[in-house]
Amino acid sequence: MPTPRSLVDKFCPVRSKRERRKEARPGELLAAALDLFVEKGFAATRSEEVAARAGVSKGTLFLYFPSKEELFKAVIMENLGGRFTEWNAEFEAFEGTTAEMLRYCMNVWWERVGLTKASGLTKLMMSEGGNFPDLAEFYREQVVRPGHDLLRRILQRGIDRGEFAPVDIDHAIYSVIAPMVFLMLWKHSAMVCVDGESALDPEKFLATQAETVLYGLSVRPGDKA
Amino acid sequence: MPTPRSLVDKFCPVRSKRERRKEARPGELLAAALDLFVEKGFAATRSEEVAARAGVSKGTLFLYFPSKEELFKAVIMENLGGRFTEWNAEFEAFEGTTAEMLRYCMNVWWERVGLTKASGLTKLMMSEGGNFPDLAEFYREQVVRPGHDLLRRILQRGIDRGEFAPVDIDHAIYSVIAPMVFLMLWKHSAMVCVDGESALDPEKFLATQAETVLYGLSVRPGDKA
Amino acid sequence: MPTPRSLVDKFCPVRSKRERRKEARPGELLAAALDLFVEKGFAATRSEEVAARAGVSKGTLFLYFPSKEELFKAVIMENLGGRFTEWNAEFEAFEGTTAEMLRYCMNVWWERVGLTKASGLTKLMMSEGGNFPDLAEFYREQVVRPGHDLLRRILQRGIDRGEFAPVDIDHAIYSVIAPMVFLMLWKHSAMVCVDGESALDPEKFLATQAETVLYGLSVRPGDKA
Amino acid sequence: MPTPRSLVDKFCPVRSKRERRKEARPGELLAAALDLFVEKGFAATRSEEVAARAGVSKGTLFLYFPSKEELFKAVIMENLGGRFTEWNAEFEAFEGTTAEMLRYCMNVWWERVGLTKASGLTKLMMSEGGNFPDLAEFYREQVVRPGHDLLRRILQRGIDRGEFAPVDIDHAIYSVIAPMVFLMLWKHSAMVCVDGESALDPEKFLATQAETVLYGLSVRPGDKA
DNA sequence: TATGAATGAGATTTCATTCAT
DNA sequence: GATGAATGAAATCTCATTCAT
Structure with missing residues (x-):
């Protein structure tokens, strides 16, 4: 269950590139975070690196997850x-x-x-x-x-x-x-x-x-x- | 298990207290380092804390071991x-x-x-x-x-x-x-x-x-x- | 004292609701900005919060006022x-x-x-x-x-x-x-x-x-x- | 009452340059902090600037005061x-x-x-x-x-x-x-x-x-x- | 016109390591 | 040998501003 989509969304298949990216973001970030956390550990993983691997900037990560700890919790819940x-x-x-x-x-x-x-x-x-x-x-x-x-x-x-x-x-x-x-x-x-x-x-x-x-x-x- | 002593120590038991202390330094540091590394991990253990637990100053630690990594290697060898x-x-x-x-x-x-x-x-x-x-x-x-x-x-x-x-x-x-x-x-x-x-x-x-x-x-x- | 209206507004009372809203935008933003600046200070007031209190998006704020400083100047002039x-x-x-x-x-x-x-x-x-x-x-x-x-x-x-x-x-x-x-x-x-x-x-x-x-x-x- | 000195200190007037500096540090930092806080406000004063004005590096400030807030409290108490x-x-x-x-x-x-x-x-x-x-x-x-x-x-x-x-x-x-x-x-x-x-x-x-x-x-x- | 996702410079704080004494 | 004051690179997180849609 990546990102929950509303019923309205379900029946409006025409999306801008931006919208598509936006919906994919949390999933991309969680995937990148899982990779890096597993590879390097929690403390040794830099937030910026997670963002970079997901193809976004440092700031964007914090747009979706308010802190590194919350990101990690989200990774745990997701997986x-x-x-x-x-x-x-x-x-x-x-x-x-x-x-x-x-x-x-x-x-x-x-x-x-x-x-x-x-x-x-x-x-x-x-x-x-x-x-x-x-x-x-x-x-x-x-x-x-x-x-x-x-x-x-x-x-x-x-x-x-x-x-x-x-x-x-x-x-x-x-x-x-x-x-x-x-x-x-x-x-x-x-x-x-x-x-x-x-x-x-x-x-x-x-x-x-x-x-x-x-x-x-x-x-x-x-x-x- | 207080402080493990090297073979040298074992067979040279007569020392003045001062010499003793001095010779014991590395051993005390190694014991403190073992404790802390095991308790908190390598990255999360602060050099200063190791020194403090061994009863010496931060500088002294680096006198005996040129870096935190070398200290850890010494701990591995000792144990x-x-x-x-x-x-x-x-x-x-x-x-x-x-x-x-x-x-x-x-x-x-x-x-x-x-x-x-x-x-x-x-x-x-x-x-x-x-x-x-x-x-x-x-x-x-x-x-x-x-x-x-x-x-x-x-x-x-x-x-x-x-x-x-x-x-x-x-x-x-x-x-x-x-x-x-x-x-x-x-x-x-x-x-x-x-x-x-x-x-x-x-x-x-x-x-x-x-x-x-x-x-x-x-x-x-x-x-x- | 809801939103202070300009002299122009005062004498052109007949408008469609939509026009009305549009024209009111800057006033709503100025009112929200006044509230927040006074409450939290200039530096501590976040642009987004001003926009939110005025019921518009962050982008809209910058559509009417090119920067936070200009917004503040406008608040000063208005009041x-x-x-x-x-x-x-x-x-x-x-x-x-x-x-x-x-x-x-x-x-x-x-x-x-x-x-x-x-x-x-x-x-x-x-x-x-x-x-x-x-x-x-x-x-x-x-x-x-x-x-x-x-x-x-x-x-x-x-x-x-x-x-x-x-x-x-x-x-x-x-x-x-x-x-x-x-x-x-x-x-x-x-x-x-x-x-x-x-x-x-x-x-x-x-x-x-x-x-x-x-x-x-x-x-x-x-x-x- | 700048920095409290022990009785021992009082009767040992021969000091190294370093010791003298060390004792002066908190006072220098507090003075620099007072200047800058008053000049620019609390939020707008950067820790590094306080350190620089006191002639030390960023890190040294945090050696004496554990956070910017504690520094400010110390300034209040001092003055x-x-x-x-x-x-x-x-x-x-x-x-x-x-x-x-x-x-x-x-x-x-x-x-x-x-x-x-x-x-x-x-x-x-x-x-x-x-x-x-x-x-x-x-x-x-x-x-x-x-x-x-x-x-x-x-x-x-x-x-x-x-x-x-x-x-x-x-x-x-x-x-x-x-x-x-x-x-x-x-x-x-x-x-x-x-x-x-x-x-x-x-x-x-x-x-x-x-x-x-x-x-x-x-x-x-x-x-x- | 309106949106809000994205950016990135910049601020605080930590800590291994150095070095004057 | 021993000390501990000083350093500064590096890490997290914020927010004014931009711009594709």
Whole structure:
């Protein structure tokens, strides 16, 4: 959902070049900002550079976003925070076993976040969150909490339906999140590789971790009810 | 862990208090720098604050270390890079199965690095390395490469002695490193926890991962020689 | 006092609504500008805000007034500088003693300027004039000088008719102006009041000052002709 | 009281050039700041210019004062707010009639504030106070309130000793302050003078106002006790 | 005529580094 | 060796003014 357009706009297809650019601006700026924030971090990214990459001047950036922090928040919402309603709905409608649901969850997460630049935002918050408490709070509220809530609902479904053992859900959530967080950090760090290509296969790693988690959640004979 | 002392210090214990202080300076600075770099990151740590925490003036810091980057490199050497000779020697002398050796490796790593502030340096390099290419290069050369080499020798030993299957060593290295890196990142990121306590038990996690890796390395009947 | 209208407007009352609006533009802008300049000062008033308060866009403001300074000059002319022809005529036609004339002068000044927002313009020029030499010069030429000239004529009339002692006119002018200026500054300065209500009664103050001045101008026996 | 010096300093008269400069710095900066703030106003004065006039670089200014606002507050304290203890003591010790005291008060005020650049600070607060609420609040607390309190004590003394009629003190305070405020504004505005020299004699004006106020405070037969 | 998106010079503030003492 | 005052490049954000539509 880039820029919301009114119904009137929808039926008036004749636009000036200027109008078209204007509507595209926020999206262009958000894209440029995502690129640069992920590439260089929040503090090290200069506002002017974001503007330049979006093809506008310094001043124009501040026409659309009142400060660098607000720009960053908008980037978070665009790429992570704002998508949870959609994702939640998708999981509400899911039919199938909860084990399948969990595997699906980790897979689509990898496709939609892990593989994309959005994964860099999590790495960024882990690095710089401490230096920008407002941003950290915002990220926790808009991304971490909804993410936890979504996972909690999945795990609860499994327990309620007798598919999973009645484990400590909060603990289990971390078992699911851990490999995802790890992959995001790994992906954005050339650091751990001596020369060139990392020898870690993310999809295989994720699948292995998923099965490990599911094994831990499995109902085994002899467990006390 | 107060201030790590060099080998020289270790064997020259008789000093006047004044000489002592003087000789101790760099160590105090390195300790202060480690604390602050890990706590706030490289870019966000102010030189003056490092000096202040070490109880000296800003000028003194630059007397011992010509720049903030050199200070950081010294911190890396003191805590990670400079310890590989000792660690290598320890493993050269190791007697026992290679499986035991690998388990021991992961355990002592956890004790000597994972649990200490030094683990923050890895997280730091993964976060900020991109903005400081010189530091990244230095870290790769002084920490990542020796670490890989050490693991490579262990794995090679296992294969040479017929204890491990003849796997792709470069790939296997990452299977060992991944959980260690993961723990370092996890430990230094309050970010992913919504409220308070993380629910991960590092030692158990590490042991599980070790066994998983060893299982993958195990020689099984039917493997082709 | 809604929007002051020019003499032209006064005698051409039949217009279509559209024309009306168009013609009213500059007046609306001048009114908005007066409000804001007086409220926030010249430098601190943003052009866009003036336009917004007048209900037009930023661009339109610059269509009518080529710069913020020119806008301010126009505000001065509309409210002060441009009214001297009318005021001069009124005083040319005045019949009565010159003492009455002087009292009348101070009273109508209070009604038409002192009590209105226009008084804020004088305070503003005294505050910010130093930073905007062009504006200061303009104000001196269009407001201060005509004001002085008007007073000079009144005083000269009094002396010529033998009603006033033949004092130094330039000096006497300041005796008349000082209390008026004082009231304008007082009115626009919440600064000097610790809590709430100022305890000064402007009309009484002005009347007292007028009598003091008149006493100083009075012809007393024993004065040398 | 420029820069407070410790006892140790007092008896170690041998100083390096650098030390001497260092001690002089805050005073030099405050003097430069007073000059420029009075000349151009708070908003229009650039920090760098203050530094330059004090003969130091931009950065040095911020070594001594953490922000432009704090610098301004320091200027206020140095020139006005910080002097009330001294002034209060002087008036506590005053011997003589309260009428003499009030005349003395207005005269020394003129000598110590009105005639000096410090008078420009009041003009400045009246002009720009509205745009800088923090500064306005500070000024009210540190200058306006102590000033009012001092005058209140003088007036109360006169009433208590039967020298003054039992008037409304808060009202009377403004009668005393008004001409002083007026003079400060008048002095700092070339605005009201057509060409060159103002024809207003401040001392005479002040003396006249003092007598007017004293007349208003005088105990007259027929006043009800 | 009217719009409002775009510009960019300019202001405050930070901090690694230097160097006189 | 040790100090800490001084520097100045660099970063964020504002707003009068322009100009394509």
